[in-house]
Amino acid sequence: MESVLSSFSIPYSLGALLVALLGMFLLFGPYARWKQQQLQKKDSAYAQSKGWSYERLQEERNKKRSRAISSRLRKMILERDNHQCQQCGSRTDLTIDHIFPFSRGGGKEPNNLQMLCHRCNAKKSDAIL
Numbered sequence: 001m002e003s004v005l006s007s008f009s010i011p012y013s014l015g016a017l018l019v020a021l022l023g024m025f026l027l028f029g030p031y032a033r034w035k036q037q038q039l040q041k042k043d044s045a046y047a048q049s050k051g052w053s054y055e056r057l058q059e060e061r062n063k064k065r066s067r068a069i070s071s072r073l074r075k076m077i078l079e080r081d082n083h084q085c086q087q088c089g090s091r092t093d094l095t096i097d098h099i100f101p102f103s104r105g106g107g108k109e110p111n112n113l114q115m116l117c118h119r120c121n122a123k124k125s126d127a128i129l
């Protein structure tokens with residue numbers, strides 16, 4: 001009796017593994033698609049705000065661009081944002097944040113820049129990933 005059971009145990013665990021994989025696939029597929037759609041919506045909205053086509057945004061993203069922000073621009077954004085983090089109001093550890101991410105083609109126009117403290121900036125990049 002015992003030998004019959006143990007000979008069944010391998011196919012059984014393989015079956016369980018397949019069911020688990022199928023379950024993950026079924027759950028993850030729609031989630032990944034949804035996530036992709038969210039990103040595309042944000043991309044389109046940004047492209048539209050610049051009067052660009054979606055293709056133009058993709059070109060821009062692939063270009064070699066400098067991330068550096070001049071001290072003059074930095075000062076301008078700091079003053080506009082009242083030397084405060086735009087999320088929590090902190091006045092320390094301020095950095096310049098691209099509202100629409102630089103890595104996705106976001107530019108340095110003042111309305112795409114804001115002051116964020118290090119903590120809020122880190123939280124924001126977690127949310128995007």
Ligand SMILES: [Zn+2]
Nearest residue numbers: 085088117120
């Ligand atoms: Zn903050």
